Amino acid sequence: MTFEQAMARLESLGSDKVKKLNIRNGAGGDQFGVKLGDIRNLAKEIKSDHTLALQLWDSGNLDARLLGLLVMTPKQISAEQLDEMVKDAGNDQTADWLMTNIVKNHPAAEGFREQWMADPNPYARRAGWSLTTRGVAKLTDPGALTALLDRIEREAPTAPAPAQWTMNYCLAEIGITSPEHRDRAIALGEQLGMFRDYPVSKGCVSPYAPIWIAEMVRRKS
DSSP: OOHHHHHHHHHHTOOHHHHHHHHHTTOOSSOOOOOHHHHHHHHHHHOOOHHHHHHHHHTOOHHHHHHHHHHOOGGGSOHHHHHHHHHTOOSHHHHHHHHHHTGGGOTTHHHHHHHHHTOSSHHHHHHHHHHHHHTGGGOOOHHHHHHHHHHHHHHGGGSOHHHHHHHHHHHHHHHHHOHHHHHHHHHHHHHHOTTTTOOOOTTOOOOSHHHHHHHHHHHHO
């Protein structure tokens, strides 16, 4: 499939309703408003096409970028390209698909992790904390978890919103996986109040750390 054909297909699948929902959720800019399921189905049709994927990413169109991430080959992305893509994500949806499909499978990601955690770019910081959270359960040094909690307490209040999401995820993961740090994680969640009033659908768990920790621990017991 050519770039022009892919863009035409995406445009034909677009919806003003989806576009308005995306904008309401913080994903504005150039887009057709394609349902995520339709993007996944189109990616299955294309399969793997790294050249097309780069063209789709470079277009800057939201739907095209998401499609590109699904047909991209992570090992063909250079470390420099990876860093640029992370910093250019632009919205949470793209950042999350980039993490899931490219970053977590890339050999250079760990080398960027701490650098991204301190980066002023909100999506670099989001990626750094996301990668850190993935390793929380494997940390056996209590001091390392204490240091992460100290850092969350110090940095989260002024962190950009995209980064706060994964910092909160890290906080909750520490509370869930480490009984020794659970009380502090819950208390810190209450102190910071991140996502306390976040709307959740019926049957879903609130991302507010004290509630999230308690529910996940209950399910494991």
